[in-house]
Amino acid sequence: MASGFLEDASFNQSPAFGDVDLFSADRPLAEAAGRAGLDLAALAACGRDYGAAGTLDLGRLANENPPKLRTMDGKGNRLDLVEFHPAYHALMQKSIGHGIHASAHDGSDRPAPMAARAVRLYLATQAESGHMCPITMTHACVGALRAEPALLAKWLPKIQTRTYDPRPLPWWEKNGVTLGMGMTERQGGTDVRANITSATARGDHVEITGHKWFMSAPMCDAFLVLAQAKDGLTCYLMPRYRPDGSQNAIRFQRLKDKLGNKSNASSEVEFHGAWAERVGAEGAGVRTIIEMVNLTRLDCAIASAGQSRIALSQAIHHIRNRSVFQRRLADQPAMRAVAADMALELEAQVALVFRLIRAAEHAAHDPREAAYARLLTPAVKFLVCKSTPQLVYESLECLGGNGYTEDLPMARYFRESPLNAIWEGSGNVMALDVLRAAGRHPEAATDTLSRLVRTADQAFKTGPLAQALEQTLKSGTAERRARFLCEGLAKIAAVAALVEAGSPFAALYAGTRLGGMPFAQFGSADLGSSETALMDRALRDCT
Template sequence: MSELPPFATHRVENQPPPFAPRDLWRDDAALRDAVAREGGGDHVARLSAYAALAGDALYALSFDAHRDRPRLRSHDRYGQRIDLVEFHPNYHALMQAAIEHGVAGYSWHHGGAGAHVARAALSYLHHQVEPGTSCPLTMTHAALPVLRHAPALAEWARKAAAPHYDGRDLPMGDKAGVTLGMGMTEKQGGSDVRANQTVATPLSGDEYRLVGHKWFFSAPMSDGFLVLAQAPAGLSCFLLPRWRPDGSRNALRLMRLKDKLGDWSNASSEVEFEGAWAQRIGDEGRGVATIIEMVMLTRLDCMLGSAAEMRMALAQALHHARHRQTFGKHLVEHALMRNVLADLAIEAEAALQFSLRVARAVDRASLDAGEAAYARIATAVGKYWICKRAPAFVNEAQECLGGAGYVEESLLPRLYRQAPLNSIWEGSGNIQCLDVLRALAREPEAGHAVLNELRRHLGADAALDARIAELEPVLDGRVRIEEGQARHWVERLALAMQAGVLLDARSPCAEAFCRSRLGGAHGLAFGTLPGDVDYAAILQRALPE
């Protein structure tokens, strides 16, 4: 009788194979359909190439980039102030791949019809595998319209749009491409940026000296930053570079990096300006109006980011459920698990379809006043609702993996820590809902644009018809919503708008979405869909076998 080898106590079985490599374009029918429908069809080659890279090499790079957090080096070995942030090399590799493929600048250096839709899809693909780097990528992308307000900053705008990444700490003139960060929030103000106390003292022309602080200074390793400060005529917008035009280091002092719940691969900091040189953009006293173009674009990327987190969490859960066996059959074959997974798939597709519909509105805003008006409200609605749904969604996906979903190697804990961020960043949920009410009151054409979009779907679904009738008197200006009811009303509007885009997409999720989210055939938790939903069609669309 032969003896067992030492420690041979078990065999490894009933475990799913590795998730990656995966082709994130081939796997995502909803994304392919949405890109084509929203005007990005000419850019498919770019998207499919990046999706294959993201689902393979970038996915592998993301783990160490996330695990090895950035570190602040305030001084060099000789005691000189340098204010640098050090990253794992994988962070720079991820940034290089993203920028070279257009995640930050494709809308601007490519141009043409559908470029914003394609760039949105690139951002969605990138965020699925490494969300932390999305922060500097998003802000670099979103800063371009603001920079273009100042002809003197044309070189900054050109290099921010360029498909070149250079992570070295050098003056802008020595680089082929630059990245941008942002500093708006101060200790005493938070979202109330008009309470900012940083002082901007004029030097000559549009040059100023800034003294003050920022409580959240995003992506402090960037080459330049858009900041708000109080000039003599009021709150104004400035470009504050890391290096002064004369080649000396600017007087911005990184005080510490924030110890955050998630977003570990990205650095966020506190900063003080000790007479830092900055260049004004736009008129004095018009800082909020100047920087709002950036905020509109970053809010769209919050939607895309949350949709991407949902997508990756769903894909991980489906992959696990198709390979893991319990009680004699695969998890995905159990009726209750199929209900949960199908419910998640419906939610994830609704988030994606709505986000790319808003991207089309942004793409056409300069040519179509109706699309510009639609984007004005839809961006705030989507930023509120999609970002609000992500944490509960990711937690449900974790549960599909059981205890494995609580372990770092599964990726789900990273997504779970990341999920709350987009609902906080760029204005919390209350700010978004109040912004919707403000737009309805001050820009009635925005409400009419949304109502016209919804009316196209009248007759397609009885529950949606009833919801449109409920929303109509507010959207056309006859009724005003009280502030305390803003969340309730915006939620109901968001669901109607998502139903509309799913119907436009002719998605197999559309009917189930309307029945469950509008018609009341749903509970308060995921996995409470009606029993006669076509689960098989929804799951096959979500992730092909």
């Protein structure tokens, strides 16, 4: 008989979640990958790698030991170095090894390189979200660098290696590089046209003077930076070292003390005449950098879905192993209603995100897919990134008091969960972007919406909502109703994505999210006999 001391007995606690194949355990994800024609065995290996207990523990260590800034040495010489815990470096090596920073651009993973990379990003995020920042930015910067082919040709061979090289050296001496970006200034983030940092022409390069209020992953080898030139806001590539091998005039002032995202460093930085090269035409800074922003917005949605997934997996794992009143929580009707409702939300998140990736993948040669990507990228980022914190919070609560402690990862997931909604354009900005996209290309937007409605209507009559959206769009209240337009559009698109995916839950999602009683908490909806299937699909036993 147990003594009653804490360490003596198992006390009805769920075992640690780990050594799980995060890919194969996740039915909606595996099906999305199958539809995209991806190599399922390779992705399962990736799922095992990120789901290994050791990898999940790297996530803990990297966040419990946040990076430190060293501006100077003891003699007052500038260093401008950020020191990271070995667990952070190990995660970076792993994710660069899996090619998440570059594979979408180098022709690997045919026939759907963006989808294959998205699966790996979704899996990596589950182990640790913070290190995804430089990985995503490196991937996305390539999009903007395309505006300057000669510059891209110089950097691409170093970007595309699968080697993480954290040494503080000039980029050409390294075995692999990462890229960051600095747009946000103290007086304006969303409104980058308010940037005051300036660029002065010096022959074949410029010198940049000013600051950035947020510049994450400061140990990157170069940064895409916006600065005011003679002809207006312009995009530049600013390496950490000048061509003569000396350290560039990039002076880190502080690291942000953030709510979460602890493993990732986010700096405040000054440029004291820093050496940089132009990317794209002078005065075309916003147009150039938007190529990067569109890719990072997509990554925000993918990563948020991954955050929902790991939180829900932890919750389902726990309720399957914990009994209350002599009955497993997973068998208790009120708990099943909550878990299954979250699983339904995640079915929609995954279907929607992978539908958007398909559009992005085909946009270059298919005008309809281009129109879909233009209109839906901000809407999908809005919906997925905003529903994730609530899902993570409810998952945390499924673990009871344990969920609220720092001994388990739920608190970390919770702190991380609002971030993707903020960066790369916060909620209102995304909603206004939907209006802008619809205003600039009204016919394409109408066509996209009617196609979505035709598809979604196979599960649920979305016509009345679509009509209300169109009327609001044309009315004088569109800006005030921007969130209604954005969320309405995204939800119709989610229903359509579920239909296209052949999901048996399209009507259930539509009925509970667009019809019926307007309750907002997970667990209020009546999912009837679908609960078991939803929970089984969310976390299959694939350990």
